[in-house]
Amino acid sequence: MSNVKMLPVLEPEIAPCCPPLNERPLTAEEAERTAVMFKALGDPVRLRLFSAVASHEGGEACVCDISDVGVSQPTVSHHLKKLKEAGLLSSERRGTWVYYRVEPAVLAAMGALLTKAASA
Amino acid sequence: MSNVKMLPVLEPEIAPCCPPLNERPLTAEEAERTAVMFKALGDPVRLRLFSAVASHEGGEACVCDISDVGVSQPTVSHHLKKLKEAGLLSSERRGTWVYYRVEPAVLAAMGALLTKAASA
Protein backbone atom coordinates (compact mmCIF):
# COMPACT_ATOMS: atom_id res chain seq x y z
CA MET A 1 0.00 0.00 0.00
CA SER A 2 0.99 3.34 -0.46
CA ASN A 3 -0.40 6.18 1.39
CA VAL A 4 -2.45 6.49 4.48
CA LYS A 5 -4.91 9.33 4.24
CA MET A 6 -3.65 12.61 5.60
CA LEU A 7 -5.54 15.27 7.43
CA PRO A 8 -6.46 17.92 4.88
CA VAL A 9 -6.12 20.57 7.55
CA LEU A 10 -2.38 20.07 7.59
CA GLU A 11 -1.72 20.55 3.93
CA PRO A 12 -0.95 24.27 3.95
CA GLU A 13 2.78 24.76 4.22
CA ILE A 14 2.97 26.35 7.60
CA ALA A 15 -0.07 24.55 8.98
CA PRO A 16 -1.87 27.54 10.51
CA CYS A 17 -4.70 25.31 11.66
CA CYS A 18 -6.06 27.14 14.64
CA PRO A 19 -5.62 30.25 16.70
CA PRO A 20 -3.70 30.15 19.98
CA LEU A 21 -5.76 28.49 22.66
CA ASN A 22 -6.31 31.72 24.56
CA GLU A 23 -7.27 33.95 21.65
CA ARG A 24 -10.87 32.81 21.55
CA PRO A 25 -12.82 29.64 22.32
CA LEU A 26 -12.19 27.05 19.66
CA THR A 27 -15.11 26.06 17.48
CA ALA A 28 -16.25 22.46 17.43
CA GLU A 29 -14.53 21.84 14.11
CA GLU A 30 -11.27 23.45 15.13
CA ALA A 31 -11.26 21.44 18.32
CA GLU A 32 -11.96 18.28 16.38
CA ARG A 33 -9.03 18.82 14.07
CA THR A 34 -6.61 19.94 16.73
CA ALA A 35 -7.52 17.15 19.14
CA VAL A 36 -6.42 14.59 16.57
CA MET A 37 -2.87 15.89 16.78
CA PHE A 38 -2.74 16.08 20.54
CA LYS A 39 -4.34 12.67 20.85
CA ALA A 40 -1.64 11.25 18.62
CA LEU A 41 0.95 12.34 21.17
CA GLY A 42 -1.23 11.27 24.07
CA ASP A 43 0.08 7.73 24.18
CA PRO A 44 3.40 6.86 25.87
CA VAL A 45 4.46 4.43 23.17
CA ARG A 46 3.70 6.90 20.39
CA LEU A 47 5.51 9.63 22.26
CA ARG A 48 8.61 7.46 22.54
CA LEU A 49 8.43 6.50 18.88
CA PHE A 50 7.99 10.10 17.84
CA SER A 51 10.83 11.26 20.04
CA ALA A 52 13.03 8.50 18.68
CA VAL A 53 12.41 9.62 15.12
CA ALA A 54 12.79 13.30 15.96
CA SER A 55 16.06 12.78 17.78
CA HIS A 56 17.57 10.43 15.23
CA GLU A 57 20.37 11.76 13.08
CA GLY A 58 19.15 13.30 9.87
CA GLY A 59 15.66 13.75 11.31
CA GLU A 60 14.59 10.38 10.04
CA ALA A 61 14.79 6.82 11.26
CA CYS A 62 14.17 3.34 10.00
CA VAL A 63 11.50 1.39 11.82
CA CYS A 64 14.18 -1.08 12.81
CA ASP A 65 16.07 1.69 14.62
CA ILE A 66 13.21 2.69 16.88
CA SER A 67 11.12 -0.42 17.44
CA ASP A 68 12.60 -1.19 20.84
CA VAL A 69 9.87 0.35 22.96
CA GLY A 70 8.57 -2.74 24.70
CA VAL A 71 5.69 -3.66 22.43
CA SER A 72 5.41 -6.07 19.54
CA GLN A 73 6.39 -5.08 16.07
CA PRO A 74 2.81 -4.98 14.71
CA THR A 75 1.94 -2.63 17.54
CA VAL A 76 4.83 -0.37 16.59
CA SER A 77 3.55 -0.32 13.05
CA HIS A 78 0.06 0.47 14.30
CA HIS A 79 1.30 3.46 16.30
CA LEU A 80 3.45 4.78 13.47
CA LYS A 81 0.37 4.67 11.27
CA LYS A 82 -1.55 6.72 13.83
CA LEU A 83 1.20 9.32 13.94
CA LYS A 84 1.18 9.41 10.17
CA GLU A 85 -2.58 9.84 9.99
CA ALA A 86 -2.30 12.73 12.42
CA GLY A 87 0.16 14.40 10.07
CA LEU A 88 3.05 14.26 12.51
CA LEU A 89 5.17 11.81 10.57
CA SER A 90 5.73 10.90 6.95
CA SER A 91 7.18 7.66 5.67
CA GLU A 92 9.14 6.52 2.68
CA ARG A 93 10.30 3.10 1.65
CA ARG A 94 13.89 2.86 0.46
CA GLY A 95 14.77 -0.67 -0.50
CA THR A 96 14.40 -3.01 2.38
CA TRP A 97 13.64 -0.44 5.04
CA VAL A 98 10.94 2.12 5.66
CA TYR A 99 12.06 5.49 6.99
CA TYR A 100 9.93 7.83 9.05
CA ARG A 101 10.49 11.55 9.24
CA VAL A 102 8.95 14.28 11.38
CA GLU A 103 6.84 17.07 9.91
CA PRO A 104 8.38 20.20 11.45
CA ALA A 105 5.65 22.56 10.28
CA VAL A 106 2.97 20.66 12.13
CA LEU A 107 5.13 20.47 15.20
CA ALA A 108 5.70 24.21 15.08
CA ALA A 109 1.99 24.85 14.70
CA MET A 110 1.18 22.78 17.75
CA GLY A 111 3.91 24.50 19.71
CA ALA A 112 2.61 27.92 18.73
CA LEU A 113 -0.84 26.96 19.91
CA LEU A 114 0.61 26.45 23.37
CA THR A 115 3.43 28.94 23.68
CA LYS A 116 1.42 31.88 22.44
CA ALA A 117 -1.27 30.96 24.91
CA ALA A 118 1.25 30.63 27.71
CA SER A 119 2.89 34.00 27.12
CA ALA A 120 -0.32 35.99 27.03
CA MET B 1 -13.81 17.88 48.65
CA SER B 2 -11.23 19.92 47.87
CA ASN B 3 -8.44 18.86 45.75
CA VAL B 4 -7.96 16.31 43.07
CA LYS B 5 -4.51 14.77 43.17
CA MET B 6 -1.96 16.56 41.02
CA LEU B 7 0.84 15.11 39.00
CA PRO B 8 3.98 15.44 41.11
CA VAL B 9 6.02 16.03 37.99
CA LEU B 10 4.39 19.38 37.50
CA GLU B 11 5.09 20.81 40.89
CA PRO B 12 8.37 22.58 40.12
CA GLU B 13 7.67 26.18 39.24
CA ILE B 14 8.69 26.15 35.63
CA ALA B 15 7.70 22.53 35.05
CA PRO B 16 10.85 21.33 33.27
CA CYS B 17 9.42 17.86 32.90
CA CYS B 18 11.17 16.53 29.86
CA PRO B 19 13.69 17.42 27.20
CA PRO B 20 12.61 18.61 23.75
CA LEU B 21 11.28 15.73 21.72
CA ASN B 22 14.22 15.73 19.36
CA GLU B 23 17.01 15.96 21.90
CA ARG B 24 17.04 12.28 22.71
CA PRO B 25 14.51 9.44 22.79
CA LEU B 26 12.23 9.81 25.78
CA THR B 27 12.47 7.17 28.47
CA ALA B 28 9.41 5.13 29.33
CA GLU B 29 8.75 7.18 32.45
CA GLU B 30 9.17 10.52 30.72
CA ALA B 31 6.83 9.40 27.98
CA GLU B 32 4.31 8.22 30.54
CA ARG B 33 4.28 11.56 32.31
CA THR B 34 4.23 13.67 29.19
CA ALA B 35 1.56 11.61 27.48
CA VAL B 36 -0.86 12.41 30.29
CA MET B 37 -0.72 16.09 29.39
CA PHE B 38 -1.09 15.58 25.65
CA LYS B 39 -3.86 13.08 26.19
CA ALA B 40 -5.73 15.65 28.26
CA LEU B 41 -5.80 17.93 25.22
CA GLY B 42 -6.55 15.05 22.89
CA ASP B 43 -10.30 15.30 23.23
CA PRO B 44 -12.34 17.89 21.30
CA VAL B 45 -14.60 18.73 24.22
CA ARG B 46 -11.67 19.18 26.60
CA LEU B 47 -9.88 21.30 24.04
CA ARG B 48 -12.89 23.58 23.76
CA LEU B 49 -13.26 23.81 27.51
CA PHE B 50 -9.59 24.57 27.94
CA SER B 51 -9.64 27.17 25.18
CA ALA B 52 -12.72 28.74 26.71
CA VAL B 53 -11.00 29.12 30.06
CA ALA B 54 -7.75 30.33 28.52
CA SER B 55 -9.46 32.95 26.39
CA HIS B 56 -11.78 34.19 29.08
CA GLU B 57 -11.06 37.59 30.57
CA GLY B 58 -8.81 37.43 33.57
CA GLY B 59 -7.54 34.01 32.57
CA GLU B 60 -10.25 32.31 34.57
CA ALA B 61 -13.83 31.32 33.99
CA CYS B 62 -16.78 30.05 35.92
CA VAL B 63 -18.11 26.67 34.86
CA CYS B 64 -21.38 28.35 33.97
CA ASP B 65 -19.54 30.52 31.43
CA ILE B 66 -18.04 27.68 29.46
CA SER B 67 -20.41 24.75 29.75
CA ASP B 68 -22.03 25.31 26.39
CA VAL B 69 -20.05 22.76 24.42
CA GLY B 70 -22.80 20.37 23.43
CA VAL B 71 -22.50 17.78 26.18
CA SER B 72 -24.32 17.34 29.45
CA GLN B 73 -23.28 19.12 32.60
CA PRO B 74 -21.86 16.01 34.31
CA THR B 75 -19.75 15.40 31.26
CA VAL B 76 -18.38 18.93 31.43
CA SER B 77 -17.51 18.37 35.05
CA HIS B 78 -15.84 15.09 34.16
CA HIS B 79 -13.65 16.73 31.52
CA LEU B 80 -12.70 19.63 33.76
CA LYS B 81 -11.58 17.09 36.33
CA LYS B 82 -9.41 15.38 33.74
CA LEU B 83 -7.79 18.67 32.79
CA LYS B 84 -7.20 19.37 36.45
CA GLU B 85 -5.64 15.96 37.05
CA ALA B 86 -3.32 16.55 34.13
CA GLY B 87 -2.14 19.75 35.77
CA LEU B 88 -3.47 22.01 33.02
CA LEU B 89 -6.16 23.71 35.07
CA SER B 90 -6.71 24.63 38.68
CA SER B 91 -10.01 25.37 40.31
CA GLU B 92 -11.25 27.43 43.16
CA ARG B 93 -14.69 27.81 44.65
CA ARG B 94 -15.81 31.35 45.37
CA GLY B 95 -19.26 31.41 46.82
CA THR B 96 -21.78 29.88 44.53
CA TRP B 97 -19.51 29.40 41.55
CA VAL B 98 -16.37 27.43 40.82
CA TYR B 99 -13.69 29.15 38.77
CA TYR B 100 -11.14 27.41 36.61
CA ARG B 101 -7.80 28.90 35.69
CA VAL B 102 -5.04 27.79 33.32
CA GLU B 103 -1.59 26.81 34.54
CA PRO B 104 0.70 28.84 32.27
CA ALA B 105 3.91 27.11 33.35
CA VAL B 106 2.66 23.73 32.23
CA LEU B 107 1.43 25.19 29.00
CA ALA B 108 4.82 26.76 28.37
CA ALA B 109 6.59 23.49 29.12
CA MET B 110 4.45 21.61 26.63
CA GLY B 111 5.01 24.30 24.04
CA ALA B 112 8.75 24.20 24.56
CA LEU B 113 8.73 20.45 24.05
CA LEU B 114 7.34 21.05 20.58
CA THR B 115 8.80 24.34 19.42
CA LYS B 116 12.36 23.46 20.37
CA ALA B 117 11.95 20.23 18.51
CA ALA B 118 10.49 22.02 15.50
CA SER B 119 13.26 24.58 15.25
CA ALA B 120 16.11 22.10 15.39
Add this chain to the structure above:
DNA sequence: TGTCTATGTTGACGGCTGTCGAATCAGGTG
Protein backbone atom coordinates in the same frame (compact mmCIF):
# COMPACT_ATOMS: atom_id res chain seq x y z
C1' DT C 1 -34.70 24.88 58.99
C1' DG C 2 -35.93 24.33 54.13
C1' DT C 3 -35.31 25.32 49.29
C1' DC C 4 -33.16 26.73 45.24
C1' DT C 5 -29.12 26.91 42.14
C1' DA C 6 -24.51 25.50 40.78
C1' DT C 7 -21.10 21.58 40.59
C1' DG C 8 -19.45 17.27 41.47
C1' DT C 9 -19.97 12.10 41.92
C1' DT C 10 -21.83 7.51 40.87
C1' DG C 11 -23.06 3.73 38.04
C1' DA C 12 -23.86 1.94 33.79
C1' DC C 13 -23.58 1.51 28.82
C1' DG C 14 -21.39 1.51 24.18
C1' DG C 15 -17.68 2.50 21.42
C1' DC C 16 -12.95 3.34 20.84
C1' DT C 17 -8.10 1.83 21.35
C1' DG C 18 -3.87 -0.62 22.52
C1' DT C 19 -2.23 -5.10 22.25
C1' DC C 20 -1.01 -9.53 20.33
C1' DG C 21 -0.43 -13.71 17.05
C1' DA C 22 -1.01 -15.04 12.51
C1' DA C 23 -1.15 -14.02 7.90
C1' DT C 24 0.33 -11.08 4.19
C1' DC C 25 3.06 -7.92 1.45
C1' DA C 26 7.60 -5.83 -0.30
C1' DG C 27 12.42 -6.27 -1.57
C1' DG C 28 16.78 -8.32 -1.53
C1' DT C 29 19.65 -12.43 -2.33
C1' DG C 30 20.90 -16.75 -4.00
Add this chain to the structure above:
DNA sequence: CACCTGATTCGACAGCCGTCAACATAGACA
Protein backbone atom coordinates in the same frame (compact mmCIF):
# COMPACT_ATOMS: atom_id res chain seq x y z
C1' DC D 1 12.20 -19.28 -8.96
C1' DA D 2 12.65 -20.10 -3.69
C1' DC D 3 13.87 -18.18 0.58
C1' DC D 4 14.74 -14.77 4.09
C1' DT D 5 14.05 -10.39 6.45
C1' DG D 6 11.59 -6.07 7.33
C1' DA D 7 7.13 -4.08 7.70
C1' DT D 8 2.13 -3.85 7.37
C1' DT D 9 -2.52 -5.74 7.71
C1' DC D 10 -6.04 -8.79 9.77
C1' DG D 11 -8.84 -10.60 13.42
C1' DA D 12 -9.69 -10.88 17.99
C1' DC D 13 -9.69 -9.59 22.76
C1' DA D 14 -9.46 -6.73 27.06
C1' DG D 15 -9.43 -2.47 29.07
C1' DC D 16 -10.08 2.36 28.79
C1' DC D 17 -12.94 6.39 27.89
C1' DG D 18 -16.73 9.60 26.74
C1' DT D 19 -21.38 9.98 27.68
C1' DC D 20 -25.64 10.24 30.17
C1' DA D 21 -29.34 10.08 33.91
C1' DA D 22 -29.73 9.93 38.66
C1' DC D 23 -28.10 11.22 42.84
C1' DA D 24 -25.24 13.83 46.13
C1' DT D 25 -22.96 17.97 47.79
C1' DA D 26 -21.99 23.03 48.59
C1' DG D 27 -23.30 27.47 49.25
C1' DA D 28 -26.88 31.36 49.20
C1' DC D 29 -31.01 32.98 50.96
C1' DA D 30 -35.41 33.20 53.19
